Amino acid sequence: MDKKVISTVIEQDDEATSEEVKARLRDETQSIIDALTAPAYVAALRAVKAAPVEKRLLEATKRLTPEALRREGVNLPEGMRISSRYFExxxxxxxxxxxxxxxxxxxxxxxxxxxxxxxxxxxxxxxxxxxxxxxxxxxxxxxxxxxxxVRFGGCHCGGGTLPGIGGTACGGAGYYL
Amino acid sequence: METPYPGLEFGPAELAAVMRGIYDELIEFATTPAFQSMYFELMSLPTKDRFAFVLDVVLSPEERRRRGVEPPDGILIQTSAFGDRRPTLFVIKKFLPQRYHTAWENLNITFDNHYDDKSVSRDPGMAWRPPLPVALQGAVMSGGVDLDSLPNDIGVGSALFELPEIRSVEP
Known part of the structure; x- marks a missing residue:
């Protein structure tokens, strides 16, 4: 069994109305937007892209981590993950x-x-x-x-499991590496 | 007029407004009864069967239509893989207008297999590994194999980059 998969059950939020779910989702995604648009975050993305190609993953490990961005003053909610990502x-x-x-x-x-x-x-x-x-x-x-x-880049995901729908909100691949 | 980001033609407020609109579109689609029904059909399956359902149904325009799932123009349904190798299933995504690609390129809502947060490493060296090819990731997930057991140098484009140092192999 894949050690990452710990549950086969997802519970639908039957109590909340559709409008309540949407309002919660707007709140969750707004915290993502606030982080993604922080000038220090955008500057870090651009710095990684400006590095020599072969060094970009290394630069990302220095600049595009929750710890590094928080040090630069970006307000990242708890639980955020920042990772490389490839879309098909x-x-x-x-x-x-x-x-x-x-x-x-x-x-x-x-x-x-x-x-x-x-x-x-x-x-x-x-x-x-x-x-x-x-x-x-x-x-x-x-x-x-x-x-x-190659066409892969970085992705910033947060918000935990989104209420009522189960997904996670992400800002993706701001700049392909 | 707001102060733009250094070197760019737009600033945080403009970018945030565009992002807000895109997230609202994604939320509207993700909360439609048809999409929700398809999603819960997926998640009712055993974990090993979910990637096959993604390939056969979630990515199939015909199967989606049969279930009444009609993504609005500009919303893509895709598969993906993360460097941290969280067991992801599919994503709904929309590109920002080209003007903003010098900052961010797309916004998305991602649907994963459930996992223990502590089991996916937050080590930057693990998080920034070249992602696995999606077909390989899906096959490994379906086989019940730990994604972290695969070597790092088979990731997409791994021959192109100096690979990050991994401080700890423990999640």
């Missing part, structure tokens, strides 16, 4: 970026270099086209060595 598409098939098994270059890599943002745009606006694009590719994400293909 909203498709059932993973985004795959490695070379193809027969040695042919992966067209996704070419597209990521020649048309930055295209894959994200397709993901948002034309998922069927992206699905077709992904249908002939191969996964090898650990060995990707060029920044445009």
């Amino acid at each position: 598409s909203d498709l059932p098939k993973p985004l795959e970026l490695g070379d193809l098994p027969d040695g042919r270059p992966n067209p996704l890599i070419k597209l990521s270099v020649s048309n930055p943002g295209l894959l994200d745009d397709l993901r948002a606006n034309n998922p069927a086209a992206l699905a077709a694009l992904l249908s002939d590719s191969h996964t090898n994400l650990g060995n990707v060595t060029e920044l445009p293909m």
